[in-house]
Each structure stands twice: as structure tokens, then as C-alpha cells.
Amino acid sequence: MNATVEVICYKSKVLNNGNHPLMLRVTKDRKTKYISLGISIPSKEWDFTKNQPKPNCSNKEHIEKIILTKKTQYNSKIIEFTANKKEYTPQILVDAVENTLAPKTIEELYCSHIKTLIKTQKIGNSQVYSYSLRSLRKFTAGKLNIPCSAITLDWLKSYEKWLQEKSCQGNTISQLFRTLRRIYNLAIEQGYASKEAYPFDKFKVSKFNTPTAKRAIEKEEMLKIMVADLSDRDFYTRFSRDIFVFSYLGAGINFTDIALLKHSDIKKERIYYTRKKTGKIINFKLSELALEIIRRYASPFYGDDDYIFPILNKTEHTTPLQIDNRIHKVIGHVNSKLKKLGKEFGIDNLTTYVARHTYATVLKRSGVNIAIISESLGHSALSTTQIYLDSFENDQIDEAMQNLL
Template sequence: MATVKVVLRKKANKDGLFPLALRITKDRKTSFIHLGHNLREDEWNAAVQRVKSSHPNSKRLNNFILKKKAEASDKSIEAETQNDDVSVKAIKRKVKPVTGATFVPQAQLYLDRLREAGNFNVYATEKCRLKIFKDFAGGHDIAFSDITVGLLEKFRRYLKAERKIRDRTVMNYLILVRAVFNQAIKEGVLDKKYYPFGGDDKINIKLPESSKIGVSLEDVVKLETVVLSNPTHDHARNLWLISFYFAGMRISDVLRLRWSDFQNERLHYTMGKNNKVGSLKVPEKAQLILKKYEPLKAAPDDLVFPNLKGLDFKNTFEIKRKIAYAVNRCNKVLQEYITPIAQIQGKLTTHLARHTFATLAGDKVPLQMLQKLYRHSDVRTTIGYQSAFTYKDPDEALEAVIGST
């Protein structure tokens, strides 16, 4: 249980006066909050925590002290009620939130934590979005209290009208600003009264529905059969097809595949995004592609594809940075070179391999089976990929789709 006392600090200021402060103590750790008043030592009664009557404003100061001590005690109890293990510093932040806190330092802390967690893709995207918001706000730091509903509405209009950003991405910008607000409140550096999100007359974030349409069956066949003499083009095609052949495996997981993941003509791998483990039969078409890379195999546990070879996999941030680079390069090759050569209609990216599998599943694969193949935790995510999908076995479901191409 924390205790709150009013004390006179031991170190005098340049005028020889001693600062009056709240002292919060818990688990033998203390923290001080200065009250903005200074006294001579002989004007303070430490035993009863009161200003002596010899001081000309003793009555007013004592009323002020009682009020501040009561407020601090209430906030301390509130903090400990919410969390028994709350620290003395956290109690101090609860007692005296920094209402004048600014956005940019908290935004940088948010980015630093993403980087420390190794989330390169999110880090890179959010860093760009925060720069755009900062530039919109005048190119300098801004107080949280100045980020009002009105300012955010102007920011929303700016993104749509000036930067031609789609509604869903606009919502992602607002979600980012909200995340920084939430962090600041959780850290105790911002009062909730400045929160501009949720409720009446505030910013309400609702993501619009997005269509997830894959490549047509005809275009998949074109991709499979087009002659590509350039090794870089062929490699990009192989990565896309491996993703498709393994039920829309995420490209980040494709790049991490090791030869040791393949045993008895089956693929056993752990999904990088959610650490879910699964097993799939290796389709014949996938086997033909894998054989192309066998000459590069240096060890039983070697990576199948060369993009990440030689990297330190303990450095999560660097691995994700290299994956992002490889994916961007692959997408550029797919869109700028392979699409025109193969005469494929529309967009072709690595992520579309995932949506293509769902699209071609049609009525061949029931919703729950597709959820199992995709390893979605929430079936609603799967519904977003395929809204109208009778196979009891994942291998049969996979063959039903791959065999149709």
C-alpha cells in the first residue's frame, strides 16, 4: 500500500528556500511531486505536515496542502485498485499526468518498440505514415491537446483529396494516431480527457469492406506455362506458384522454407505470423519446382530459396527487412515483366497467390476446411477470402484446387 506525505525537500533553492513536495512511498521506493511553493525550514511543521502560523499565507497554504494530499491519496488508491503490483513511478504518473505531453516523442517511442519487436514491415509503413501526419501538422511537434476532432477531420480530408489515398488506408492512418494516443495514456503521460476517438462527436474508426479477388484460372495456367528465359523472372514465378500450390502460403513463409521441412513427401512448417503448425501433402507441381533448387542445397537444414541465405535468423528485424525487400523486388518482376509476357490481365503480386487459392476453391472446399488450410484463428477472416465455398481431408481439398489448373 502506497503512502502519501507532504514534506519539505532537503536541498534549498538559490534563494535559500526549501521546495514543498508530495512524497509517494511504496515498497520502500519513493517519488516526489513538487507543489510549486517554497518555505523556510522554520515555517514548516514536519510532524503534522502543516505550514506554521508564522507564515503570512499559512491558512491558504494549509488548505492547498490538504487538497493536494487528498487528491494524491485518491489517485494512489485508484491506481492500486486497478493493479496490485503498480510501481511508485506509475502512481506518480497517475497523480500528476503530463497534460502538456507532445505527440512526436510518443510516436518515436511507438516506432522504437516496433523495431525492438522485429516488426520491420509494420515499422516501415508506420514510420512513413507518421511523417505524413507530422508534415500535415506543420512539420514540427504538436501537443496531444492540439490533436482535436477538427484537426483529425481535416487530416482525413487531406489524405483523400490531396494525397488520393483510399478510404481503407485513410482509416489505417487514424488507427496509427489512435495507437500513439493509447500508448501515451497507458504510459501515464496523457490525461484521457484529450482522447479524440470513440463516442459521440468524436472520431469513430470503421474499416470499409475490401474485396479480395485473386487471379483467374486462365491466368494461373498462363503463369505456369509461359516460357521465361530470365532466371530472375523464373524465380519470381516459382515463388508465386509455391505460395499458390501450398494453399496460399504467405510469401514470408515461402522464403523461410527449409529442406528439413519436407519429410515423406509432406511439408511440415510453422506459420511465421501466428506460430501455428500444420502439415500438407506436397503437390506434384510443387515437387517439380523444388527440384530446380536442389543443386543449391548445401545442408539438410538449408533454406530452399536463396533470398535469405547467409543471414542471421536471430536478428528478426533484419530478416523481416530482407523479406520486405525480396517481396518488393518479386512483385516488381511479376507486374512489370511477367504480366505482359504471359498476357495476364490485371494485377499480379505475391499476396494475390493467397487470394487466388481462395477464389479458385469455389464450391470445392468448405469454409471450415479453407480456414484450416489458411490457419486463420477467426473464421470471419476466412470469409473475407471466400464467402461461398466436400472434403474431409486437407490434402484432398488442396488437390481439388491445384488439380484444376
């Protein structure tokens, strides 16, 4: 429902000169906002039925001009909001017309959004925007206190050229422009930028997207890694192999979700967890080997709220930032050990991600319905994969996973 705008004579308020102030009344969804027009009128000169000056009003033409100008401004903004399908309240409409919102620079918009992400415990996303902010600061030589209107098509092309000169890869450039575009869209939503000046209609970010190379290994290679005798190796090498195998046997569960697993997530030899990246609830049956790996790292005195694997410590890693930093540090060590182990088996760049992709590929080659395992596990359409997985019964997933060994 669109807002209604009308001018009223505020009869209940009497000024020192005996006049009554004229107020603009904005109403929408049973909410009302009054704005003073800065003029007043004697009650005898105002037609309270038609809400307009009477013919004998001493300043009739002047008052009518002010009313017409103000109502035109508000109705134009209502049309703009409606055309852009933007939800608004009377207060938002007033702020947009009266420019009561202080203008924000690109740098301020970034910093504000990063703070919001950290506050909502989206640490990974906050780091993506922080990286984008640092890149823009370097590009502008620290002069990022510019309004959104400064981000033009030519400005974007200059930034693109600068990134290419810095030898940035396509996916990196794509991420940087996608974060900048999101900040610009937020600015429009919050009234700090105009949709009419939006530069991303002509500057297509999708042109930078490049397919990520497939990194699955053969099933035979996976089995060799699983049965390799590493009893004489250091702890981190054995641990890295176990995490790699657990990911493969655990429906491609990624490292962050493995790190966050707690003993309370195990129910009747099944793992139930909420995927951090998508918020989707996933569960899978634990094979005997997966259970063996869990037992290997379980403390004799563990409780339900203890982490399954020795990656996080519930007393040392309590904040989202501490957790994220710890996971980032450990996965670096794990991937380093996996790469060394992979070279022994003639496999280049063996990482935790390879286990996730191999899970999907092995099941696909085994004839399993692609709707169940979908190649998008870990790829751009991950949310679609989760929707498909959620729609199948557990026994179908369990039967499919018998092909892993």
C-alpha cells in the first residue's frame, strides 16, 4: 500500500500570534508522520473540509505554491519507491525527501557493513569485505572518502584495469566487484545512493567468473590413502589423513564444519549438523571407519559439548573471531601435510577440498542419481545441492554412500 500525503492545519496547536501551523501528514500502513511546512495561518482562512486555503486567505498563492511543491516532492519519491519495489515507512519516506540522513562515503558504508557482519558472527564474510576494502584503499591511495555517485562506469573500468595490472585472477576480481556492488546496493536500500546512477547495469561483474578446476581424485587413489600405514609418521600427518578420510566418508563435509562438530551431534551413529556456510541442516550415517576415526581422537572424559576433533578448545576459542582464526590456522597445517602426502602417491595439490569433491565424483561415477550428490557440492550452486539432499529419505543417502568403500 502506497503512502498518502496531505496538508492539514494543526488546529490543536496555537502559536504566539494566534495562528495554527500547517503540517504535511504522511500516512502508510496505519503509521503517520507529521512535518512542519514552516508556515502558519489563522483558522478563519483555512478550509478544514477541503484541507486548503480559503479564497479570502491573505497569502493564498504563496501558501498554495509551497504546498504543491512539497506534495510533488513526496509523491515523486513514492513513485520511485514503488517502481523499485522498495519497502518503506513514513519515516523512511520523510528521510528520503528531506535528506535528513547524513551522506555516507564508500569507506563508511564498508566499515558499517563489516561491523554488522562481525556482530552477527559472520566472520568469514566480514573478512571478504575487509579484503575488498583494503584493495579499494590501495587503488584510491587511501582516498576512499567518496560518495557513491563517484562510482561511475569509467571509475569501475579504471579499477578493473588496476587489478589486472596487479595480476589478479578472474575469480578474485569477480569477488572484489561483487562485494563493491553489494555495498552500492545497500547504499541504495538505505537512501545513500540513487538507483538512477547505478553503474552495475552496464558494468557486468559476471564476465570475470571462471570455472574452478575439478580436483577430484580416483576412487583407487582415495582407497590407497585410506589404507596407507602412517604409524611411523608425526601426529599432524596422521591427523590430516584422518580428517581427509572423514570428510570423504562424511558426505563431503568441509573442514570448518568438521571443526565445529561436537559429541552431541552424534545420535544413533548418525551425525546431525548445521552447515555454517548455508545454514542447512545435514545428517549422514557414520560408517565403521568414520566411527573408528572419531574414537581415535575422543578424550576419555569428553562431554556432549566437547568438540569431536582436537581443532577447537571450548575454553580457549570462545568468540567467533577466535574460532575462525583457529580454524584458518589449523587448515593451513592440515593442507600442508596433505600436499606432502599427496606427492608420495603422485597426486598434485591434495587438500581437504579434494575429499569433498571426490565424494561427489565417486558417487556420480557409481551411477548414483545426480540429484542426490550433485556436482555442485562445494561449487557455486551449493544451496541447490542442499535443497536436493533435504528432499531424499535417509535410507536413500545411506544406500548411495555404500559405494564409497
